[in-house]
Amino acid sequence: MRIALTAFTRRGTGLAGKLSHDLAEIGHSCALAVPERLSPETGLPGYGSLGEWAGERFADTDALLFVGASGIAVRAIAPYVKDKFTDPAVVSVDEAGRFVVPLLSGHVGGANDLARLVARLIGGTAVVSTATDVNGRFAVDQWAREQGFFLDGREGAKRVSAALLAGVSVGLSSDFPVQGGLPQGVVEGPAEAGIALTLDPEKEPFSHTVRLIPPVLHLGIGCRRGTAAETIAAAVERVFADHHLSLKGVDAVCSIDLKKDEPGLLAFSQSLGLPLTTYSAEELSAVPGDFTPSPFVKGVTGVDNVCERAAVRRGGTLIVPKQAGEGVTVAVSQVPITIRFSEKGD
Template identity: 60%
Template sequence: MAAIIAFTRRGAALGRTLADALEATLHVPARFAPEVGAEAYDSLEGWTEKAWAEADALLFVGAAGIAVRAIAPHVRDKFTDPAVVSVDEAGRFVIPLLSGHVGGANELALKVAALTGGQAAVSTATDVNGLFAVDVWARERDMVITDRVLAKEISAALLEGKPVGFVSDFGHPCPAGLTRGLAELGVWVTYRRGEGPFLRTLRLAPKGLILGIGCRRGTPMETIRAAVEEALSGYEAQSVTQVATIDLKQDEPGLLAFCAAHNLPLAVFSAAELEQAEGAFTPSAFVAHITGVDNVCERAAVCAGGTILVPKQAKNGVTVAVAGRKIL
């Protein structure tokens, strides 16, 4: 969610319009907060610190210099900083100040300009030149950029008119400006790790891997982590988006701790639901005796929406299967 701050009554009126249209929060000085139905802020420094930690985007209604000074102590990295946009109180000029691509500031600036009838002052080189922007393309498709240096090299190569290749394991159409022909530098859309199809390959990893996990009662989190790391060998860990298991394990402390540590949701299925999963699975008479179904990890991963990529791997009382969601 975006957080909007305004400093005058005129700015607050524009801020109210933008907040309603963008489903954002509005913050103004206490003396006229009730007039526009906004939240009051105590200090610009305090508001900025809080919004920086909690909001996806910060929109300043006022002079760009105010925004620049407010955010300066917090700026760290284009891949983690929120979008920051400034718009004057008349809505004439909308300036994406920070995180134009990855954070979406350019897109937000264009939305604001459309609402105010103003001009978005987008200045990023690939946009100005109408070229493919790898960070925007990846963000729009919920993919992880695995190498920041190579991402910058790709933008630089395109600006210099050099060929940049493209390969997708999922059948993505080749984006305009890239090539399926020969190139030393290129983009590979894949779940996999390792050597790519180009001399210098930027891997874009979709967030679509599912971990199916089974374990003995009382298995520690670190034991589960080790088993997962081994099963994921050759695949991008940042692509993992969910963990799945049988409902008998929904309160398993080690498993819950693993999910919490990696910010992964846990999907649970009954034995009857797992039994309905379609496919060929690795059976275990012991598991069937304990749980009522012959396989937990593979079946759970399939029930969560994946196709098995790595079949059941067993290590220290933990079983792990890796499945991938359909991307296109």
């Protein structure tokens, strides 16, 4: 998690420095800044306007951690708050380190978990107030974030949470095997509101459905030199629509190393927020399986198939064989997944 920290007093800066160090030690990326008046004596980067600093951090970090009065933090972030599905986590800690308060995006953004972690690091108390946590109910948005699943259907998520809080059972539909028990209040079968674990962006087994899409797809692509990113995107979108797959399920974009500098392919990968993974012709040729051969492709690249072999080389089983059009070839593999809830369902 990319965490931006700040404090408003000398004492608070000391605690913020400790947290920045401790959080970095366990794998988080931390950046600590202070008001300009504290910069000379602390040697830390300074800012002139807390509001401007907060606005910039809303755009480039996963979490903001304020050490100081919660009211100051609230006023600083107020102009930038949009909704819980896009806002970063915001946590406030008093400068004595006694109380850690998640202020914004407790579940989806991870503020509740960050508050609990910070409380453990400093021996404080996390003050979590979200209804599902207070009442010990399953929080579908937080669980999805913990699993790395994309949550599709904000209104459905609200309905599911409201039903669970009211003591009404919600349904579960899964295209993947489920191992172990279900969270309290979640049942397999019909319900007014429910959760669909699926790769199909149009699946709606309940009147109010929240779809949770796991990142288990590997996308293999081949293309002619100079193919535009828009052409590649259109080809991929067409294939995914035809096969009822969500692009939110893509975890990797793969090709042959001859394409590692292909501008269109790199731009397309970037649009998905993913790096382009490439393999040599030798690596692709060594992939076992029955693939769609092309003498022309072999003459150009040294391997008889790029898209299918690249997808499977990354992992999983081929679920969409080579689809070709407009100089682009597309194939998709899927890695196996088993859904597991914790014993307590939290």
